[in-house]
Amino acid sequence: MSKPKVASDWLAGCAGCHMSLLDMDERIVKIAELVDLRATPITDLKEPDASGVDVGVLEGGVNNTLNEEVAHRMRKRCKVLVALGDCAVFGGVPAMRNFFTIEEALRRAYVETESTDENGRIPDDPELAVQTRVRALHEVVPVDIHVPGCPPNADVIFYVLSELAQGRKPELTGNMLHWH
Amino acid sequence: MVAQKITIEPVTRIEGHAKVTIHMKEDGNVEHAYFHVNEFRGFEKFCEGRMVFEMPLITPRICGICPVSHHLAAAKAADEVMGTPPPRPAVLLRDLMHMGQVIQSHGMHFFELAGPDLILGFDTDPAIRNVVGLIQANAELTLKAVNLRKFGQQIIEFVSGRRIHPTFAVPGGVNKALSAEDRGKIQAGIDEAIKTTQIGLSIMKDWAEKNRADIERFAVLKSGYFGLVTPNNGLELYDGNIRLVDQEGKQLECFDGRNYLDYIAEHVEPWSYLKFPYYKKLGWPQGVYRVGPLGRLNASDRIETPLAQEEMKLWKSLNGGKPVENTLYYHLARLIETLFAIERVAALLDDPDILSTDILNTRTDFKGEGVGVIEAPRGTLFHHYWANDKGQLTRVNLIVATGHNNWAMSEAVDSVAKTYINGKPVTEGLLNRVEAAIRAHDPCLSCSTHAVGQMPLEIEFYDPQGSLIRTLSRNIA
Ligand code: SF4
Numbered sequence: 001m002s003k004p005k006v007a008s009d010w011l012a013g014c015a016g017c018h019m020s021l022l023d024m025d026e027r028i029v030k031i032a033e034l035v036d037l038r039a040t041p042i043t044d045l046k047e048p049d050a051s052g053v054d055v056g057v058l059e060g061g062v063n064n065t066l067n068e069e070v071a072h073r074m075r076k077r078c079k080v081l082v083a084l085g086d087c088a089v090f091g092g093v094p095a096m097r098n099f100f101t102i103e104e105a106l107r108r109a110y111v112e113t114e115s116t117d118e119n120g121r122i123p124d125d126p127e128l129a130v131q132t133r134v135r136a137l138h139e140v141v142p143v144d145i146h147v148p149g150c151p152p153n154a155d156v157i158f159y160v161l162s163e164l165a166q167g168r169k170p171e172l173t174g175n176m177l178h179w180h
Numbered sequence: 181m182v183a184q185k186i187t188i189e190p191v192t193r194i195e196g197h198a199k200v201t202i203h204m205k206e207d208g209n210v211e212h213a214y215f216h217v218n219e220f221r222g223f224e225k226f227c228e229g230r231m232v233f234e235m236p237l238i239t240p241r242i243c244g245i246c247p248v249s250h251h252l253a254a255a256k257a258a259d260e261v262m263g264t265p266p267p268r269p270a271v272l273l274r275d276l277m278h279m280g281q282v283i284q285s286h287g288m289h290f291f292e293l294a295g296p297d298l299i300l301g302f303d304t305d306p307a308i309r310n311v312v313g314l315i316q317a318n319a320e321l322t323l324k325a326v327n328l329r330k331f332g333q334q335i336i337e338f339v340s341g342r343r344i345h346p347t348f349a350v351p352g353g354v355n356k357a358l359s360a361e362d363r364g365k366i367q368a369g370i371d372e373a374i375k376t377t378q379i380g381l382s383i384m385k386d387w388a389e390k391n392r393a394d395i396e397r398f399a400v401l402k403s404g405y406f407g408l409v410t411p412n413n414g415l416e417l418y419d420g421n422i423r424l425v426d427q428e429g430k431q432l433e434c435f436d437g438r439n440y441l442d443y444i445a446e447h448v449e450p451w452s453y454l455k456f457p458y459y460k461k462l463g464w465p466q467g468v469y470r471v472g473p474l475g476r477l478n479a480s481d482r483i484e485t486p487l488a489q490e491e492m493k494l495w496k497s498l499n500g501g502k503p504v505e506n507t508l509y510y511h512l513a514r515l516i517e518t519l520f521a522i523e524r525v526a527a528l529l530d531d532p533d534i535l536s537t538d539i540l541n542t543r544t545d546f547k548g549e550g551v552g553v554i555e556a557p558r559g560t561l562f563h564h565y566w567a568n569d570k571g572q573l574t575r576v577n578l579i580v581a582t583g584h585n586n587w588a589m590s591e592a593v594d595s596v597a598k599t600y601i602n603g604k605p606v607t608e609g610l611l612n613r614v615e616a617a618i619r620a621h622d623p624c625l626s627c628s629t630h631a632v633g634q635m636p637l638e639i640e641f642y643d644p645q646g647s648l649i650r651t652l653s654r655n656i657a
Contacts (some may be wrong), residue, residue, distance in 0.1 A: 010196075010197070012219065012221060013244070014240075014241050014242060014243050014244040014247075015195045015196065015243065015244040015245050015624075016240075016241070016243075016244020016245075016247060016344045016345060017244065018244070019244045019245055019344055020244075020343075020344055022288070022292075022329065023333060023343055023344070025326055025327075025329075025330045026323060026326055026327070026330075028311075028326060029315055029319070029322075029323070029326075032311075032312045032315055037310070037312050041190075041192060041193070041194075041195075042192070042193055042292065042293065042310060042311060043192065043193075043309075043310035043311075043312070044192045044193065044296075044306035044307075044309045044310055044612070045192075045306060045307065046189070046190060046192065063219070063221065064218075064219055064220070066197070066218055066219070067219075092241070093238060093241035094221050094241070096226040096227075096238075097221060097222040097225070097226045099226060100222070100225050100226055102222075104225055105220070105222030105224075105225040105226065106220065106222070108222070108224050108225040109220065109222060109224050109225065109455075110448050110455070113224060113446070113577050114441055114564070114575075114577050115440070115441060115444065115445055115446045115457070115577055115579055116445070116446045116448065116455065117445040117446060117447055117448075117464070119447065119448065120446070120448045121448055121450065123448065123449070123450050123451065123452060123453050124450055125216070125450045125451035125452075127199065127201060127214070127216050127218075127451055128216060128218055128451065128452070128453060129218050129219065131220055150241070150345060151244065151344050151345070154343075
């Protein structure tokens with residue numbers, strides 16, 4: 001049997017969940033043996049294989065049109081989708097933006113902040129993604145496995161990936177759902 | 181030939197999502213290349229109304245690679261707001277934790293993010309040009325690199341109890357003293373960390389020797405340089421005055437970071453969510469400067485630890501005592517700083533106050549406003565809070581490390597695109613060099629877009645009328 005293909009990406013998060021994945025330290029070598037690491041932020045393939053991957057992992061909630069695109073593409077191309085970390089699971093800290101309008105948040109950042117000069121304006125180039133309400137991943141695409149934590153502990157991430165790599169569905173119970 | 185636009189998206193092996201667009205002329209030369217940062221999260225707005233003591237917990241979520249820098253900048257700003265200067269042992273412990281942050285972030289960047297380009301080569305197959313490819317090419321070296329990152333992360337863990345998003349610093353100090361046992365565990369790892377960093381330095385120097393021609397033509401930029409210094413103008417990462425030197429290395433300013441609004445301002449471009457800070461007296465864009473490892477070594481005269489100072493002497497000789505302008509030397513500067521950080525860990529652990537339990541000042545002299553400044557791995561980080569008399573925030577301003585380098589990254593992308601792509605058939609390896617121009621700065625786009633968040637990289641070819649002709653996706657899947 002060929003190794004299961006795994007792809008990952010980050011949306012509206014902080015990269016901390018991917019850092020926690022690296023916090024498995026030398027066990028990363030074990031994961032590299034178990035799975036075929038495809039497009040991720042630390043590899044150079046740009047998107048998950050068009051022919052599909054076995055496991056897709058997404059960190060971060062969805063807060064703009066680009067994140068929506070990435071989430072839909074990952075969902076289409078992976079068999080099992082993992083929401084990694086509190087941001088992906090329920091929106092996390094970035095979802096605090098929902099207490100304000102997007103316009104208010106943009107104005108503060110690009111016009112009103114004390115250090116912004118008098119020519120400050122809200123960036124609006126067509127190259128840029130358009131901001132939306134911040135949503136958990138499951139509000140945008142169906143999710144198969146939720147791994148909470150900010151970030152989830154490296155041991156939990158290792159358990160989830162190695163179970164999936166061996167074709168099993170990880171059961172997250174007890175301490176694995178708690179973090180400190 | 182029809183003019184085109186090339187899009188690289190996402191830029192990989194950097195933190196966050198970015199995209200590059202290269203606008204081509206009809207003759208196949210590059211018109212201009214843009215570096216777009218593509219997300220916005222809005223921390224400056226949604227932190228309004230939070231309590232000041234929550235900020236060291238909320239703001240690390242700006243960035244999971246340098247959460248400690250945000251945690252500590254927030255705590256420093258909160259010390260000021262509350263008027264609670266921390267006792268000396270608490271300052272030492274914060275500094276120690278911050279060195280752990282610098283070691284893990286710099287170590288990871290050199291070996292795991294930039295390393296595949298330097299050790300495997302810019303033109304290697306993108307399917308293996310990554311850390312897994314490194315494991316296959318040199319398992320022993322990769323394990324050493326993994327252990328260097330682990331050493332840094334464990335310092336953070338021993339000091340604070342967590343590796344990512346710590347809950348350690350509070351206004352007026354810290355909430356946990358260091359045990360003698362944990363001090364011993366950190367000390368046990370110092371020698372190996374120094375050795376691995378020295379291996380990195382020799383890999384880097386060897387690479388520089390063989391790729392001199394690339395270094396000399398790869399985004400060599402003139403700018404000012406900016407960073408914290410000790411009272412003797414030595415390299416400083418935790419606390420000090422900010423020194424700004426010009427392109428010749430002459431001091432323009434040396435100021436207390438609390439007064440940053442008198443010295444720097446931020447410019448906005450419509451094509452990026454990342455703002456462009458500049459030195460106010462020279463204005464935009466004359467007042468641009470660089471931060472991070474290269475900016476800091478250029479802005480300081482010496483390093484006050486012995487092994488790193490030896491390397492600093494070599495650094496100062498690279499351009500005859502003047503600032504080093506070559507973007508690819510960021511990698512060398514990063515390793516020299518790593519060496520400094522490890523030596524500083526050793527010195528801090530030897531300090532008689534490091535095990536003290538006098539770690540929290542509970543007397544307050546409420547000020548209602550405070551600025552916290554620190555050298556995050558990627559450059560100078562500012563947190564500025566205003567609070568009402570209950571300690572609830574009314575306004576928040578953040579200027580984040582990677583932002584200061586926005587001009588440099590944009591300029592480097594344009595310069596590298598012009599140097600390498602002009603008139604030549606565009607290959608994946610050439611596009612990877614454009615990405616490497618960004619990667620050298622080790623941007624942290626989540627940080628820079630606290631404010632702004634994430635960035636993918638794609639290259640689109642546009643014609644002179646601005647219509648999209650072709651998108652170059654580097655997928656080989
Ligand atoms: S869950 Fe926490 S660690 Fe993960 S991306 Fe969100 S803020 Fe970062």
